[in-house]
Amino acid sequence: MVCGGFACSKNALCALNVVYMLVGLLLIGVAAWGKGLGLVSSIHIIGGVIAVGVFLLLIAVAGLVGAVNHHQVLLFFYMIILGLVFIFQFGISCSCLAINRSKQTDVINASWWVMSNKTRDELERSFDCCGLFNLTTLYQQDYAFCTAICKSRSSTCQMCGEKFLKHSDEALKILGGVGLFFSFTEVLGVWLAMRFRNQKDPRANPSAFL
Numbered sequence: 001m002v003c004g005g006f007a008c009s010k011n012a013l014c015a016l017n018v019v020y021m022l023v024g025l026l027l028i029g030v031a032a033w034g035k036g037l038g039l040v041s042s043i044h045i046i047g048g049v050i051a052v053g054v055f056l057l058l059i060a061v062a063g064l065v066g067a068v069n070h071h072q073v074l075l076f077f078y079m080i081i082l083g084l085v086f087i088f089q090f091g092i093s094c095s096c097l098a099i100n101r102s103k104q105t106d107v108i109n110a111s112w113w114v115m116s117n118k119t120r121d122e123l124e125r126s127f128d129c130c131g132l133f134n135l136t137t138l139y140q141q142d143y144a145f146c147t148a149i150c151k152s153r154s155s156t157c158q159m160c161g162e163k164f165l166k167h168s169d170e171a172l173k174i175l176g177g178v179g180l181f182f183s184f185t186e187v188l189g190v191w192l193a194m195r196f197r198n199q200k201d202p203r204a205n206p207s208a209f210l
Helices: 008-035 044-069 072-098 099-111 117-127 136-145 160-199
Strands: none
Touching: 008 044, 008 160, 044 072, 044 160, 072 160, 099 160, 117 160
């Protein structure tokens, strides 16, 4: 049997869906890490990435079942949905990479001032920082009530905004890069599913082995 045969297409499609499952878990994990900062929770793109990760995980399971059982209907819907996931994931990934530090700063700044004092205090202690971005009156008020450990070790603490920017920038770059790279493999998945769906199962035609 040549590499382009039924068994080869089946194994390739199964392997690709296992990769999709891992990518889905990776997207969910990194997005949850970024959202866990608290400040980036208002960036709707993070929620979009989590949705893509969950959806990709589910469609990968469906594709794996369809490939193992050579289920025609399941493979058909797999191709349609995977094509839609490609379009959505491609757009989300480009959006992640397109958000510059200025936009991130605006989002973090807006989120910081709508937080409760308790949430700010928890973030300052967690990241060992005080205040947000600058030495304005608001920053000085924040610094005065800051309870981070760094305040007892030094006369000045690193601003929280700098640390938040670093983490959010890393999360968005990872999400955008991984999502963009693997979005193109989804085109391969659609092609493999279409090819495999049109192939005949040799088990249903024993003479094919002769």
